[in-house]
Amino acid sequence: MERDADFAAYAAGRWTSLVRSAVLLGCSHADAEDLAQATLLRAWSSWGRVRRADDPDAYVYRILVNTLSTSRRRRWWGERPTDRTPDRAVDDASADVELRDSVVRALGGLPADQRAVLVLRFVADLSERATAEALQIPVGTVKSRVSRALAAIDLTELAQEEL
Amino acid sequence: MTHDPHDHQVALLRRAADAVPVGPLHADHLLATAHRRRRQRWGAAAAVAAVLVVVGGTAAASLTRDDAPPPVTRPAPATDTRLVGVGRLAVEVPADWPSGKVQCTGSSVSEPTVFWGGERLGRDCLITDPAPHVAVVADAYLTDGYDVGNGTGLDPVDIPGGIVLVSEEPSTARGLVTMLISHQPSGYLVVATYSEAETRAIVDSARILPNDQVAVPWTPEAIEDAGLVVEEVPVDTGGQYSDGYVLGTQPGGGSVVPVGSTVRVRVARSTDWPKVAVGPAVSCVYDYPDDLPDRARAVAGTVTNVSPGEYDADAGATPATVTVAVDEWFRGGRGQTVVFDTFDFMLPDDPQDAVGVRILAAFGPAPDLMACGFTRPWDEKTAHAWRDAL
Numbered sequence: 001m002e003r004d005a006d007f008a009a010y011a012a013g014r015w016t017s018l019v020r021s022a023v024l025l026g027c028s029h030a031d032a033e034d035l036a037q038a039t040l041l042r043a044w045s046s047w048g049r050v051r052r053a054d055d056p057d058a059y060v061y062r063i064l065v066n067t068l069s070t071s072r073r074r075r076w077w078g079e080r081p082t083d084r085t086p087d088r089a090v091d092d093a094s095a096d097v098e099l100r101d102s103v104v105r106a107l108g109g110l111p112a113d114q115r116a117v118l119v120l121r122f123v124a125d126l127s128e129r130a131t132a133e134a135l136q137i138p139v140g141t142v143k144s145r146v147s148r149a150l151a152a153i154d155l156t157e158l159a160q161e162e163l
Numbered sequence: 164m165t166h167d168p169h170d171h172q173v174a175l176l177r178r179a180a181d182a183v184p185v186g187p188l189h190a191d192h193l194l195a196t197a198h199r200r201r202r203q204r205w206g207a208a209a210a211v212a213a214v215l216v217v218v219g220g221t222a223a224a225s226l227t228r229d230d231a232p233p234p235v236t237r238p239a240p241a242t243d244t245r246l247v248g249v250g251r252l253a254v255e256v257p258a259d260w261p262s263g264k265v266q267c268t269g270s271s272v273s274e275p276t277v278f279w280g281g282e283r284l285g286r287d288c289l290i291t292d293p294a295p296h297v298a299v300v301a302d303a304y305l306t307d308g309y310d311v312g313n314g315t316g317l318d319p320v321d322i323p324g325g326i327v328l329v330s331e332e333p334s335t336a337r338g339l340v341t342m343l344i345s346h347q348p349s350g351y352l353v354v355a356t357y358s359e360a361e362t363r364a365i366v367d368s369a370r371i372l373p374n375d376q377v378a379v380p381w382t383p384e385a386i387e388d389a390g391l392v393v394e395e396v397p398v399d400t401g402g403q404y405s406d407g408y409v410l411g412t413q414p415g416g417g418s419v420v421p422v423g424s425t426v427r428v429r430v431a432r433s434t435d436w437p438k439v440a441v442g443p444a445v446s447c448v449y450d451y452p453d454d455l456p457d458r459a460r461a462v463a464g465t466v467t468n469v470s471p472g473e474y475d476a477d478a479g480a481t482p483a484t485v486t487v488a489v490d491e492w493f494r495g496g497r498g499q500t501v502v503f504d505t506f507d508f509m510l511p512d513d514p515q516d517a518v519g520v521r522i523l524a525a526f527g528p529a530p531d532l533m534a535c536g537f538t539r540p541w542d543e544k545t546a547h548a549w550r551d552a553l
Contacts, residue, residue: 004194007194008190008194011188011190011193012188012190015185015187015188016185019183019185020180020181020183020185021180023180023183024176024179024180024183029183029184032183033185033186037193037196040193041193041196041197041319042318042319044193044194044197045197045307045319046307046316066331066332067318099175099178099179099182100179100180100182100183102179103175103176103179104179118176122173122176122177122180123176123177123180150169150172150173151169153172
């Protein structure tokens with residue numbers, strides 16, 4: 001089926017970025033994979049609209065953000081049992097874990113709108129325009145939020161360690 | 164060459180993201196899930212296009228689907244709420260929201276209630292500011308891709324007992340925050356309150372009822388089809404309602420009851436102009452004759468002209484003006500004629516049949532023809548009673 005093949009190719013190309021974005025948006029690793037799957041399932045059900053969108057990535061990341069936002073409001077969204085253990089393709093090197101956890105904590109100190117704009121811009125690598133479309137805000141607001149977020153985020157210690 | 168002081172922070176963000184281990188995507192598993200959900204939700208004929216599917220039969224007639232999701236147990240609602248819904252889709256609303264407390268179907272709801280949206284969902288009598296409500300639509304359900312009207316669609320959401328479609332985002336109009344929740348084959352609910360939090364709380368309470376429970380439908384036929392027992396109670400309403408009009412049920416429409424329960428259905432047995440067939444199970448905001456003294460104006464006279472206007476899509480009806488040559492003012496008016504605003508459903512099937520009919524009309528302060536007995540064919544006994552009461 002052409003639709004499935006098209007979708008599968010798209011999903012394979014975005015899967016990693018979706019999961020990583022979800023983690024940096026504050027999800028646990030398991031929840032991030034669930035969220036990424038839920039996002040892709042919704043994208044599949046609206047595949048025609050995704051493909052017709054000016055920027056399909058913006059559309060899909062909008063689904064991601066909305067699904068996350070909605071799931072946090074819904075009482076019934078929680079842990080779901082699974083018979084499939086998530087694969088771990090990459091070793092969790094301790095330095096990387098420390099860096100990741102520190103960045104997640106730092107992002108967690110930001111307002112949700114600033115956190116989202118940073119993740120979409122620099123983790124999902126969306127353009128300013130696509131980020132604006134995904135978050136349904138003006139491009140100028142994306143710029144100002146990025147600026148404010150980067151000014152506010154506390155990565156000083158990390159930066160010094162890296163230097 | 165300038166160096167952005169934030170470049171290093173951006174680099175750290177990216178490194179942190181790269182440090183997140185990600186397993187492979189099981190695309191085949193994902194696609195299988197997607198197809199299975201689609202089958203569960205819509206069957207083979209489901210479409211991505213924005214459509215409203217009108218169900219040919221009643222909701223309950225389809226409840227024996229083989230692939231219907233198994234019921235799950237869920238704690239009983241808190242004491243200050245009650246379960247209402249359509250078919251086997253139910254939500255919790257405040258216990259003091261009665262069923263059918265509307266003068267017209269649509270969003271002309273002056274106090275919180277649960278009412279039948281039915282075919283006339285969207286009809287708006289334009290006489291009151293809308294109050295919080297749940298509108299129940301049993302003869303249709305919404306499909307994936309339905310545009311809720313604010314640029315967003317519907318999300319498939321797992322709830323206890325099955326999957327429903329829920330508005331991605333609420334829409335706000337006339338002070339109400341509204342969300343839709345749809346279940347195939349039950350129908351859908353329009354949930355509207357003054358706040359997003361309250362609307363979401365009601366939507367979030369959704370569940371699919373066990374097989375031995377069902378929401379009371381709004382017509383005798385549908386009630387029987389739902390596996391309930393109809394006990395018809397004829398009510399002589401004079402000229403207030405057309406013959407066969409369902410005045411209400413006990414338990415009220417939308418209430419969740421065990422399958423096999425008896426539902427008392429109060430049915431009007433009268434025919435006279437004006438035929439106010441605004442829908443089944445619609446109670447009146449103002450009760451006649453108890454609230455008659457509260458009307459600002461009341462008049463007796465003869466209809467001399469009816470002028471229909473253009474169809475109003477928002478109201479779901481055609482507005483009209485009705486000119487009455489005044490015989491007698493009982494209260495609050497003067498002049499030899501009065502021109503009323505109304506809608507087609509307040510008039511005979513052929514609106515011109517109203518011309519020449521002598522009527523009594525209590526209304527005000529706006530010159531709207533009111534339903535529920537406040538507009539009625541003239542008779543001396545009633546006119547005398549109005550003289551005494553007003």
